[in-house]
Amino acid sequence: MAKIIVVTSGKGGVGKTTSSAAIGTGLALSGHKTVIVDFDIGLRNLDLIMGCERRVVYDFVNVINGEANLKQTLIKDKRVDNLFILPASQTRDKDALTKEGVEKVLHELAKDFEFILCDSPAGIEAGAMMALYFADEAVVVTNPEVSSVRDSDRILGMLSSKSRRAERGEDAIKEHLLLTRYNPERVAKGEMLSVEDVQEILAIPLIGVIPESQAVLNASNSGQPVTLDQDSDAGQAYLDTVSRLLGNTVDFRFLTVEKKGLLKRIFGG
């Protein structure tokens, strides 16, 4: 049985696509056949973050409309085995995704893949609702900042009332909190909400904390999912997150300020 995981947030710019790319890559690295589906119709960006923007021929909407089949449309990652991308369309209108069409495509993908990661668009419009509708689990990407936390709470409301599981009265979507752009130094100064603060407000289990890191921008600049930068703090934090998603218990890292030695203070680093 394939597991459908939506990566969502409500608010834009908090790291949904970065996280989808990083988690999808991590799952594939762990040997699980994974497809990342870009639900952001009209504003596709997953291809760019994954570095396969020049290999897009057909897209999600083409498949729904029967203009191409999945085999023609899926882009196989060149770096990682078991990893595929289903790109969003760039030009079509947002209503191109129908519930029936999406269900058909997900059903088809489920025959072949262990994990289907749905990269949700921002907002609470049709596209975001479609991305979460069929989900078994949800990764709610949140920044330690007031508007992001509030929007995440709204999305949690949607997950528990507007999903197929909710409509059918099945077990609720399993929700995970992924805190991104976390800056322990600012938290220590009392300038940023802490992990505990955000957890207390949203009241869902924590799956990962990604430190604010130069590695994330470097990764997107070069079209490499940050998980492939395994020396970086963000890359390691995403790998920890993937491991937790797979059911392992992993200690949280990068939550506290790294104490700098005298030499580091003088020479930097």
Add this chain to the structure above:
Amino acid sequence: MSLLDYFRSTKKKSASTAKERLQIIVAHERNRRSGPDYLPQLERDILEVIRKYVDIPADQISVSLEQRSDELSVLELNVSFPDEKR
């Protein structure tokens, strides 16, 4: 309290202010979400009626529906009237 402490305590504040504000707004919005769809309209209508007699601002009224048990729901109406002396 020394001058230094004063600056420290004001610095500490923004994250805890954020937390307090979030706790209030999130609780408010969750309450609204869990209630029936007609609740916001009911709140507006009640506000209109009261405003015919007393001038109160919109945030001085709150309506909530609490499910006490399977058979009993309680509609709670809270209106803060302005201070008469002012």
